[in-house]
Amino acid sequence: MNVxxxxxxxxxxxxxxxxxxxxxxxxxxxxxxxxxxxVTVWGxxxxxxxxxxxxxxxxxxxxxxxxxxxxxxxxLATILxxxxxxxxxxxxxxxxxxxxxxxxxxxxxxxxxxxxLALLLLFVAIGLDRGYWTITLAHTTxxxxxxxxxxxSRLVSFDKSLEEAALDLGCTxxxxxxxxxxxxxMPAIIxxxxxxxxxxxxxxxxxSFTSGPGSTTLPMKIYSQVRLGLNPEINALSTLLILLVSVxxxxxxxxxxxxxxxxx
Amino acid sequence: xxxxxxxGRFLLIAIPFLWLLIFFLLPFAIVVKISLSxxxxxxxxxxxxxxxxxxxxxxxxxxxxxxxxxxxxxxxDKIYFLSYLxxxxxxxxxxxLTLLIGYPMAYGLAKSPQRWRTILLMLVxxxxxxxxxxxxxxxxxxxxPEGLLNMGLMGLGLIDNPLAIINTPTAVYIGIVYSYLPxxxxxxxxxxxxLDQTLIEAALDLGCSxxxxxxQVTFPLSLPGVVAGCFLVFIPAMGEFVIPDLLGGSDTIMIxxxxxxxxxxxxxxxxxxxxxxxxxxSLVIPIVIFQRIQExxxxxxx
Numbered sequence: 307m308n309v310x311x312x313x314x315x316x317x318x319x320x321x322x323x324x325x326x327x328x329x330x331x332x333x334x335x336x337x338x339x340x341x342x343x344x345v346t347v348w349g350x351x352x353x354x355x356x357x358x359x360x361x362x363x364x365x366x367x368x369x370x371x372x373x374x375x376x377x378x379x380x381x382l383a384t385i386l387x388x389x390x391x392x393x394x395x396x397x398x399x400x401x402x403x404x405x406x407x408x409x410x411x412x413x414x415x416x417x418x419x420x421x422x423l424a425l426l427l428l429f430v431a432i433g434l435d436r437g438y439w440t441i442t443l444a445h446t447t448x449x450x451x452x453x454x455x456x457x458x459s460r461l462v463s464f465d466k467s468l469e470e471a472a473l474d475l476g477c478t479x480x481x482x483x484x485x486x487x488x489x490x491x492m493p494a495i496i497x498x499x500x501x502x503x504x505x506x507x508x509x510x511x512x513x514s515f516t517s518g519p520g521s522t523t524l525p526m527k528i529y530s531q532v533r534l535g536l537n538p539e540i541n542a543l544s545t546l547l548i549l550l551v552s553v554x555x556x557x558x559x560x561x562x563x564x565x566x567x568x569x570x
Numbered sequence: 571x572x573x574x575x576x577x578g579r580f581l582l583i584a585i586p587f588l589w590l591l592i593f594f595l596l597p598f599a600i601v602v603k604i605s606l607s608x609x610x611x612x613x614x615x616x617x618x619x620x621x622x623x624x625x626x627x628x629x630x631x632x633x634x635x636x637x638x639x640x641x642x643x644x645x646x647d648k649i650y651f652l653s654y655l656x657x658x659x660x661x662x663x664x665x666x667l668t669l670l671i672g673y674p675m676a677y678g679l680a681k682s683p684q685r686w687r688t689i690l691l692m693l694v695x696x697x698x699x700x701x702x703x704x705x706x707x708x709x710x711x712x713x714x715p716e717g718l719l720n721m722g723l724m725g726l727g728l729i730d731n732p733l734a735i736i737n738t739p740t741a742v743y744i745g746i747v748y749s750y751l752p753x754x755x756x757x758x759x760x761x762x763x764x765l766d767q768t769l770i771e772a773a774l775d776l777g778c779s780x781x782x783x784x785x786q787v788t789f790p791l792s793l794p795g796v797v798a799g800c801f802l803v804f805i806p807a808m809g810e811f812v813i814p815d816l817l818g819g820s821d822t823i824m825i826x827x828x829x830x831x832x833x834x835x836x837x838x839x840x841x842x843x844x845x846x847x848x849x850x851x852s853l854v855i856p857i858v859i860f861q862r863i864q865e866x867x868x869x870x871x872x
Contacts, residue, residue, distance in 0.1 A: 312686075316678035320690070323675040327697050327751065330708040333718060337711065390586040397579055402587065409590040411861040415802060417809020417853070419826045420846045423833060424597030427843070430614045431600050447593040450586070479578060501699075508701040511811055515833075525703050532707050532816060536714075544704040551699050559692060 331548065338541035355542040365527060365543065372507060372524040375438065379445035380502035386446065387453025387502070388495055392483075394454065395461040413451045421448060422515030429516060436518030444516040445509060449502035456501060460494035461487075493561065500558050504551055598850070605843035606636040616839050640844035650828065650845065654852070657825040660739060660814075661807040664746035668803050669796065671747060672754040676795075679755070680762035691759070698752040706745055706816050713741050713817070737819025745813040750806070754799035761795025762788075794863065801860040805853055825849050 312320075338356075342349025359365060390410055413421060425444045426436070434440055468490070472482040488495075510525040517523065524543075531537050607616040618635040644650040679690055697705065712718045713736040720732035735741050765788065773783040811826035818824070825845065833842040 312678075312682060316674075316681050319674035320678040320682070323671060323678075323751075324693060326671070326748070327693075330705065330712055330748070331697070331700065333712065334704070334708040386586050386589055389582055390590075393583050393586060397583060400583060405595075406583075406587055406590070407865060408858075408861055409587075409594050411864050412857050413594060415805040415857060415860055417806055417811075417826060417849065419809050419811050419829045420601075420850055421597075423829065423842060423846050424601045425593065427600045427604055427839070428593070428597040443593060447589070450589070504699050508703065510703050525701070528703055528707070529812075532703075532710070536711055540707065544701070544707065547704060548700050551701075552696060555696060555699050556692070563688075 334541055335545045335548065338538065338545040340538060340541075343538060355538040356546075359539050359542045359546075362539065365524070365539075368522050368524045368527040371438065371521055375441050375445060375513075375523065376503050376506040379442045379449060379506050380499050382442075382446040383450035383453050383502040384495060384499045387450035387498060388457050388491075390450065390454040391458035391461055395458050410451050410454050413448055414455070418509070418511035419515075422512040425512065426515040436516060437521040440516045440518070441513050441521060441523065444512050445502075445506040448509075448512060449505045452501050452505060453495075453498035456498040457491060457494045460491045464490050496561070497558055500554060504554075507547075507551075601843045601846050601850075603636070604840055605640050605847045606638065607840050607843075608635070608637075608639060609838050609840050614839070615837055640840045641848075643841060644844055644848065649823065650825075650848075653823045653825045653828045654848070656823055657808050657810075660742055660746070660822075660824060661804050661810075664743050664750075664807055665800050665804045667743060668747045668750055668754050669800060672751055672758060672799065673796070675751075676755045676758035676762055679759045680765070694752050694755055694759075702749060703812060705749060706812055709741070709745055709748065709817060710736065713744070736817060737821065739818065739822055741817040741819075742814050742822055742824075745817045746803070746807050746810065749813065750803040753802040757798040757802065758792065758795040761792050761798075765791055794867075798860070798863050798867070801856055801863070805856050805860065808853060809849055 337348075339351050339353065340347075340349055341352035341354070390406075394407060394410065422444070425440075425447070429436060429440045429443075468486055469482055472486045473479070477485065508525060509523075510529050513523045514526055514529075517526065528540055528543065531540055604616055607618060609615060610617040618632050675694075679687065679694070682690055710717075714720075715732040715734065715736070717736070719735070720729070723729045724732065735744075769791070770783055770787050773787045774780065778786065809826040809829075810824060811830050814822050814824040814827050815830070818827075826849075829842050829845045829849070832838050832845060
């Protein structure tokens with residue numbers, strides 16, 4: 307399609323939709339710099355909520371737990387998810403394929419309360435103490451399916467003849483994977499890791515079910531504060547999280563675009 | 571051809587397969603088992619527990635103690651039926667609303683100039699990466715009686731008294747549409763973007779009005795994207811907890827909230843499991859359809 311201009315209709319609908327998506331976030335950020343304790347009344351510019359946030363021991367501790375869970379589970383999920391993506395796109399038919407793809411796609415839409423409850427009951431049944439590791443295992447299971455979707459879409463779209471050429475030239479399957487396939491799908495793997503990382507960072511429901519005493523994550527902390535009412539410290543914390551994730555996503559997409567331009 | 575057993579291939583399949591079997595499928599079997607158990611004042615809070623040390627008699631007595639009491643309880647108390655019905659209604663209406671807002675957006679994206687498209691797409695994806703909880707929290711400050719929306723409307727003189735939006739179903743609709751919009755827009759955009767433009771041109775050449783061409787050509791061809799997007803909104807919305815809890819108040823009952831309060835509030839694990847089983851059963855068909863669509867799409871791309 308060679309469209310060079312927006313039609314007025316498309317421009318209006320896009321502008322309305324984007325204001326709907328971004329206004330609430332922008333207002334949240336704006337009010338994190340509010341001097342007044344009343345979250346919705348402007349009382350002048352101030353950064354005091356950021357200062358008090360960093361002095362809040364509970365938040366800092368929860369942030370540390372969350373970060374550890376997110377890094378470990380995203381890494382495990384990326385390895386497992388990439389394997390699953392290769393299984394779905396490269397190994398052809400095998401017994402149990404239907405169950406396999408079902409187990410990959412259903413966690414994507416499964417209500418979190420069900421997944422969380424189910425995993426907790428598993429951990430209780432096998433006698434695993436709830437805490438940092440159970441959250442990590444739960445997040446790995448959920449996020450690996452998202453990694454699979456991201457990586458498999460890259461695996462189906464690139465030129466298979468490159469892999470075949472490597473095999474014809476005497477590469478073993480393993481070295482063909484590491485020398486040809488892996489570099490090509492690397493941007494998707496990085497994107498998958500980032501997605502897994504942010505999903506783990508965000509998760510409230512599954513973490514609430516699978517956490518134990520002493521392993522409260524940041525979303526759990528935020529949730530318990532929000533239930534008590536609006537809190538400018540939460541606005542400050544949210545702003546920092548939004549900033550962190552946005553910068554990460556923008557950098558990742560620039561990197562992956564450059565990598566894709568080089569391979570194509 | 572080699573007929574030797576391919577260990578590499580076996581391990582490649584077996585490792586993720588086993589992981590999902592243990593951490594995804596097995597837990598559901600346990601949920602079903604606990605839904606058939608009875609509540610007990612014990613740790614863990616249900617009986618029976620399987621005692622393998624008693625051998626065969628342990629296993630038989632284990633099975634003989636399972637019953638459908640929890641499910642009977644769900645039928646007895648109207649709150650459960652009402653929460654299912656309400657979840658169904660809220661999920662259905664919010665899916666329709668998301669489609670109503672998301673379709674023009676996806677269409678506008680697909681028809682936008684090429685050089686704008688990457689940045690616009692990124693703007694759709696970015697909120698998806700931003701914490702769900704934070705985005706729901708942002709709406710509390712907007713929707714409350716002394717919130718930004720009411721202050722704005724009263725400042726403009728449009729209303730005299732603040733609108734009661736927070737703690738009503740309306741707030742839940744807004745929350746769901748807002749949170750799940752990107753889930754619907756992205757698959758829909760992918761379908762609309764691949765659409766063969768010559769078909770629409772042909773319809774226009776043959777005398778169709780642009781509106782008629784849209785309804786007779788574009789819309790039917792975009793249905794796979796519409797269906798995929800709607801399932802991505804509808805299925806998780808059915809079991810949504812955070813949005814009805816933070817925006818819906820105590821009057822908005824939804825099944826995810828009921829499950830949560832049975833588990834965390836009443837510590838009644840068998841009832842919570844029975845609620846989960848029924849919710850799961852009602853979602854099996856939409857989930858299978860969703861899986862089929864995903865598989866077909868993957869094969870089309872290959």
